[in-house]
Amino acid sequence: MSATAAAITVSDLTMAYGSFVLQRGLDFTINQGDIFVIMGGSGCGKSTLLRHMIGLMQPAQGEIWYGKENFWKLDETDRAAILRKAGVLYQSGALWSSMTLGENIALPLAHYTSLAPKVIDELVSFKLSLVGLAGFESYYPAQLSGGMRKRAALARAIALDPDFLFFDEPSAGLDPISARNLDQLIQELCEGLGATVIIVTHELASIYAIGTNSVFLDGEKKTMLATGDPKMLLKECQEETVVQFLTRGTGKREVRTV
Amino acid sequence: MHSPRFRLDCSQKGEVRVILSGYWTLQSEPPNPGPILSALVPEVRHLHFAEEGLGNWDTRLLIFLQNILNHANTEQRAIHLEDLPSGVRDLLHLSATSPKQSPSLGANKESFITRVGNRVLDLTDQSIEIATFIGEIILAFMELLGGKRPFKSRDFFGFVQSCGVESLPIVSLIAVLVGVILSFVGAVQLQMFGAQIYVANLVGLGMVLEMGALMSGVIIAGRIGASYAAQLGTMQVNEEIDALRTMGISPVGFLVLPRMLALMLMLPLLCIYADIMGILGGSIIGVSMLDLSLIEFLEQTRKTLTLNQCGQGLLKSSIFGVLIGFAGCLRGMQCGRSALAVGAATTSAVVTSIVLIVVSDSIITYFLYR
Known part of the structure; x- marks a missing residue:
């Protein structure tokens, strides 16, 4: 994998819908190889932050840096070039329902590379095997369970061997075992691909199991309250809201990954 | 950038070492693995992979290695990947340990008899479904007439507006x-x-007996029937209809009935409007090209048309309203749970509506002029 993958820096970011400010003063750094968790209560702006990072929403103020590139100051072509190095797993999977899994994964490969169809087929089979769906190339998304759809969407997200992987609530709607398996898969893929992973979630089990760095957004104060390794935050953070969140309201500072 | 390469070392007896170097990315063309496979004679018991100046790599390297491993008869010889980057090892391991499923869905070849049988069973199910749907509509309508069913007039007038006033420009x-x-x-x-004065007869009779009802029906089938199917189909996808059912609220009474009533009410009115606009359209030609005055044209039309003929057009449009509402709502309620299914339901609603309109028009016309 590329040894020069850039980290992401969010600097003094304000997110707003029109005049309604969702979050302001966001300042944090995502290091290369991190599994970075964006956490916080419902409606605090986690997914919106992700949308800012993947070019779907423009900041009201502030900057997002990919390495030394100021993302939102670039023109559209250069932004697309950066996003070409990113894979996104949406909350619903967002697989194209009119295409088979094979076609879903092959589409970005055919669009961005000049590989021969046979090579693309080999790549598709390999990606599906990585997520435990070997042999499912000819299936349509509607024929799969929710967990399988998530894994298929993950295979599409890693189709182009991205440097950055973004996950929006990856374990939402999954049973605990499927959620844990998905966490494990994300971790293994991240290590194997050497990708930097950004995950939006409020699943504590996932946060402790795979998170190496994090930011906590507070919906009431409309800003971030803490950043760092979630396990360290659990031990040391003095912010009551963060502690309540990380201990599921019990105040007992012990890591529970199940 | 160095192209991807490998070097073979067969100096140790019973062992082949493959030393990889260069950049193994999707942008580069990998070397032919033939020499490696040729070197794997039966005496070779160990296959080592190592790197020497290996640059960037991605799935290109992984599928190259996996193809070799697939051909290397790994049961008879030991494979050594320890000298490769840990990411390569991890991903190959992940791929190898993935359950190799042999999907049965869609892969089964059904016999002709089975397919015919399944088709007949499907048709039977669909017939029952349609009969149930019609029955539910009738029941809901009876309950409404008996005052046993609450009626959301705001929804109803919303549908009236969309298929009435908002359809006027295109109908005009x-x-x-x-x-x-x-x-x-x-x-x-x-x-x-x-005999150019009889153009007024032709236009008047044509519009009032056939074209007013037919054209307004086709327009509403495309505009409203399709939107009903899409609305109800999306509600199926979002499980909104399931939510109604689990609360014991009939989705037919709650969602379908107001839509059908709105269409039944508005389509005859749109038909009258289309008749008038059509006659005015005909009069433009009569006045501008046939040396008729507007009064002459309209007077000739009035003399031609009878109230009975106007009633026939209205009867047809009322029936078309029911059929469009029925087809749009039925296809929406039958919709699957994907975006693709919503598209298919919408298309099907329009096609079904238009077919029903034309078929019913033929039948009504036959009985009226028999």
Whole structure:
């Protein structure tokens, strides 16, 4: 994998819908190889932050840096070039329902590379095997369970061997075992691909199991309250809201990954 | 950038070492693995992979290695990947340990008899479904008439507005143009006999008996029938209809009935409007090309048309309203749970509506003129 993958820096970011400010003063750094968790209560702006990072929403103020590139100051072509190095797993999977899994994964490969169809087929089979769906190339998304759809969407997200992987609530709607398996898969893929992973979630089990760095957004104060390794935050953070969140309201500072 | 390469080292007896170097990315063309496979004679018991100046790599390297491993008969010889980057090892391991499923769905080849049988069973199920749907509509309507069913008038008037007032511009345009076309077609023939005044008869009868109801029906099928199917289909996808059912609320009474009533009410009114616009469209040609005055044209039309004929057009449009509402709502309620299914339901609603309109029009016309 590329040894020069850039980290992401969010600097003094304000997110707003029109005049309604969702979050302001966001300042944090995502290091290369991190599994970075964006956490916080419902409606605090986690997914919106992700949308800012993947070019779907423009900041009201502030900057997002990919390495030394100021993302939102670039023109559209250069932004697309950066996003070409990113894979996104949406909350619903967002697989194209009119295409088979094979076609879903092959589409970005055919669009961005000049590989021969046979090579693309080999790549598709390999990606599906990585997520435990070997042999499912000819299936349509509607024929799969929710967990399988998530894994298929993950295979599409890693189709182009991205440097950055973004996950929006990856374990939402999954049973605990499927959620844990998905966490494990994300971790293994991240290590194997050497990708930097950004995950939006409020699943504590996932946060402790795979998170190496994090930011906590507070919906009431409309800003971030803490950043760092979630396990360290659990031990040391003095912010009551963060502690309540990380201990599921019990105040007992012990890591529970199940 | 160095292209991807490998070097073979067969100096140790019973062992082959493959030393990889260069950049193994999707942008580069990998070397032919033939020499490696040729070197794997039965005596070779160990296959080592190592790297020497290996640059960037991605799935290109992984599928190269996996193809070799697939051909290397790994049961008979030991594979050594320890000298490769840990990411390569991890991902190959992940791929190898993935359960190799042999999907049965869609892969089964059904016999002709089975397919015919399944089709017949499907048709039976669909017939039962349609009969149930009609029954539910009738029951809901009876309950409404008996005052046993609460009626959301705000929803109803919303549907009335969308299929009534909001449809006027497109109905105006099409009806005027149909009137113009009828007038042109008649004028060409009737002028030869100096009977151009009868163009008014042709346009009046054509619009009132057939074209007013037919064209407004087709327009509403495309505009409203399709939107009903899409609305209800999306509600199926979002499980909104399931939510109604689990609360014990009939989705037919709650969602379908107001839509159908709105169409039943508005389509005859749109038909009257289309008739008037069509006659006005015909009069444009009559006045501008046939030396008729507007009064003459309208007076001739009035003399031609009877109240009975107007009633026939209205009867047809009322029936079309029911059929469009039925087809749009039925396809929406039958919709699957994907975006693709919503598209298919919408298309199916329009096609079904138009087929039902034309077929029913033929049947009604046959019985009226028998």
